[in-house]
Amino acid sequence: MKPSIPKGTRDFSPQEMVKRNYIFDTIKQVFQRYGYLPIETPAMENLSTLMGKYGEEGDKLIFKILNSGDFLSNVDTNLILNADSKLLTNKISEKALKYDLTVPFARYVVQHQHEITFPFKRYQIQPVWRADRPQKGRYREFYQCDADVIGSNSLVNEVELVQLIDDVFTKLNVPVLIKINNRKILSGIAEIIGEKDKIITITVAIDKLDKIGVDGVNKELQENGVSHSAIEKLQPLITFEGSTLEKLNFLKQLLGNSEIGLKGIEEVEYIFKTVDSLGLNTAKTELDITLARGLNYYTGAIFEVKSNAGTFTSSICGGGRYDDLTGIFGLPNMSGVGISFGADRIYDVLNELNLFPESVAASTKLLFVTFGEAEQNYCLPLLAKARTAGINSEIYPDAGAKMKKQMGYADDKKIPFVVIIGSDEMLNGLLTLKNMTTGEQAKITIDSIIEELK
RNA sequence: GUGGCCAUAGUUCAGUUGGUUAGAAUAUCGGUUUGUGGUACCGAGGGUCGUGGGUUCGAGCCCCAUUGGCCACCCCA
Numbered sequence: 001m002k003p004s005i006p007k008g009t010r011d012f013s014p015q016e017m018v019k020r021n022y023i024f025d026t027i028k029q030v031f032q033r034y035g036y037l038p039i040e041t042p043a044m045e046n047l048s049t050l051m052g053k054y055g056e057e058g059d060k061l062i063f064k065i066l067n068s069g070d071f072l073s074n075v076d077t078n079l080i081l082n083a084d085s086k087l088l089t090n091k092i093s094e095k096a097l098k099y100d101l102t103v104p105f106a107r108y109v110v111q112h113q114h115e116i117t118f119p120f121k122r123y124q125i126q127p128v129w130r131a132d133r134p135q136k137g138r139y140r141e142f143y144q145c146d147a148d149v150i151g152s153n154s155l156v157n158e159v160e161l162v163q164l165i166d167d168v169f170t171k172l173n174v175p176v177l178i179k180i181n182n183r184k185i186l187s188g189i190a191e192i193i194g195e196k197d198k199i200i201t202i203t204v205a206i207d208k209l210d211k212i213g214v215d216g217v218n219k220e221l222q223e224n225g226v227s228h229s230a231i232e233k234l235q236p237l238i239t240f241e242g243s244t245l246e247k248l249n250f251l252k253q254l255l256g257n258s259e260i261g262l263k264g265i266e267e268v269e270y271i272f273k274t275v276d277s278l279g280l281n282t283a284k285t286e287l288d289i290t291l292a293r294g295l296n297y298y299t300g301a302i303f304e305v306k307s308n309a310g311t312f313t314s315s316i317c318g319g320g321r322y323d324d325l326t327g328i329f330g331l332p333n334m335s336g337v338g339i340s341f342g343a344d345r346i347y348d349v350l351n352e353l354n355l356f357p358e359s360v361a362a363s364t365k366l367l368f369v370t371f372g373e374a375e376q377n378y379c380l381p382l383l384a385k386a387r388t389a390g391i392n393s394e395i396y397p398d399a400g401a402k403m404k405k406q407m408g409y410a411d412d413k414k415i416p417f418v419v420i421i422g423s424d425e426m427l428n429g430l431l432t433l434k435n436m437t438t439g440e441q442a443k444i445t446i447d448s449i450i451e452e453l454k
Numbered sequence: 455g456u457g458g459c460c461a462u463a464g465u466u467c468a469g470u471u472g473g474u475u476a477g478a479a480u481a482u483c484g485g486u487u488u489g490u491g492g493u494a495c496c497g498a499g500g501g502u503c504g505u506g507g508g509u510u511c512g513a514g515c516c517c518c519a520u521u522g523g524c525c526a527c528c529c530c531a
Contacts, residue, residue: 007522057529060455135525144531318531342531371489407491422489436491
């Protein structure tokens with residue numbers, strides 16, 4: 001049988017893992033710098049925890065786990081014969097792989113509310129699974145790196161997240177554009193054009209503006225039952241172009257009669273003003289009225305980050321504020337805001353732009369090369385000594401192996417230093433240290449080697 | 455869930471109008487070289503041509519089905 005792995009999943013070889021860890025380490029370091037604490041949640045959640053939180057499409061993309069044992073034994077035969085997959089699913093599956101980190105986090109907060117000091121800042125780096133059809137930059141198993149603050153309504157949190165995004169991508173050398181919008185503005189727009197209850201339809205449609213154009217958006221709105229006059233009223237809003245300030249002034253005029261719309265404008269204005277006065281390192285920001293984001297639970301600010309270089313156009317980071325995600329689990333009035341970095345897409349961007357630093361490739365720093373068992377025995381204590389001193393080192397395990405083989409091993413693993421030990425070296429304790437980059441060799445003691453490589 | 459493209463050594467790909475034993479590069483292993491890697495030269499192993507059926511004297515090549523991969527839509531990190 002030919003070995004294989006499920007569609008959309010991947011193996012990661014050492015060369016890739018080293019690069020992936022560089023991304024995880026960078027993000028983790030910034031998370032910690034901002035005072036976020038780590039948690040982990042299980043790979044699987046109860047299906048009921050996840051269903052209904054991601055919109056209709058989202059529910060379909062959740063990987064369901066078949067119940068253990070004779071999973072059909074308690075199912076009504078009629079239900080099976082009717083072949084209604086949707087109804088049957090609930091009977092034969094009660095667990096699912098997690099779809100994102102935010103909903104499990106909300107569940108966690110409710111369940112552990114009495115142990116948590118609020119506001120609670122947590123970070124979480126774990127894989128999530130989506131039963132999507134894989135394509136470029138889209139995987140069925142991928143890692144999200146989330147930072148969320150829950151239990152605080154302050155917009156300072158939004159500002160801080162923008163700075164955090166800037167810090168991460170500055171460290172990774174990726175030029176990015178942070179798009180910001182607010183669901184309240186979108187609610188205001190829906191209100192003003194007289195289609196308040198069609199907010200989701202409208203936001204989903206105008207989210208596609210840059211892909212399908214104005215005509216495409218209008219067509220989709222019409223198909224979904226949005227009235228002609230409403231579409232008419234919407235036109236100036238989606239076609240307006242200008243600076244952030246101009247956009248805000250324009251919105252204030254148009255949404256003047258919408259309380260929620262004005263609240264959204266006020267929030268966005270604060271975020272932009274504060275971020276501007278503090279300044280960002282490398283990231284650019286933009287108010288994008290067409291940014292909607294499909295996830296159902298967002299209620300305030302929404303963020304989306306895209307690379308400004310290369311061909312990779314999908315978002316590499318996204319997030320927003322959710323006012324009542326914990327309410328579903330029995331803890332109301334607990335507002336949170338967070339962002340999620342897509343590690344796998346960031347990997348693809350760094351790879352395309354050649355932004356991985358050379359230094360991340362090597363892990364082992366020193367290899368002991370020997371000519372036989374006697375030499376190997378002589379080396380083992382020296383190896384231990386080097387390791388105790390904090391130098392990543394290893395010995396070629398097969399004592400009789402040819403030099404070419406051992407040197408080739410060092411070369412292949414990009415080990416920068418090799419220490420060669422034969423009878424001469426054992427006799428006087430002066431070891432041959434070879435610099436694999438320059439080819440230079442010197443005879444020195446183990447203590448000097450340790451001193452030099454520390 | 456809908457649509458398009460593709461499938462030949464571990465990997466990237468050749469393979470003529472259908473014609474004898476399916477090739478190259480690269481990677482791997484061995485040797486040139488029993489104390490020196492990256493370069494060079496020589497050699498070896500490695501394939502049910504994704505799978506199943508059909509057409510044909512004959513199929514890697516043509517036809518059908520199926521599976522898998524890539525890409526786009528939907529949606530998203």
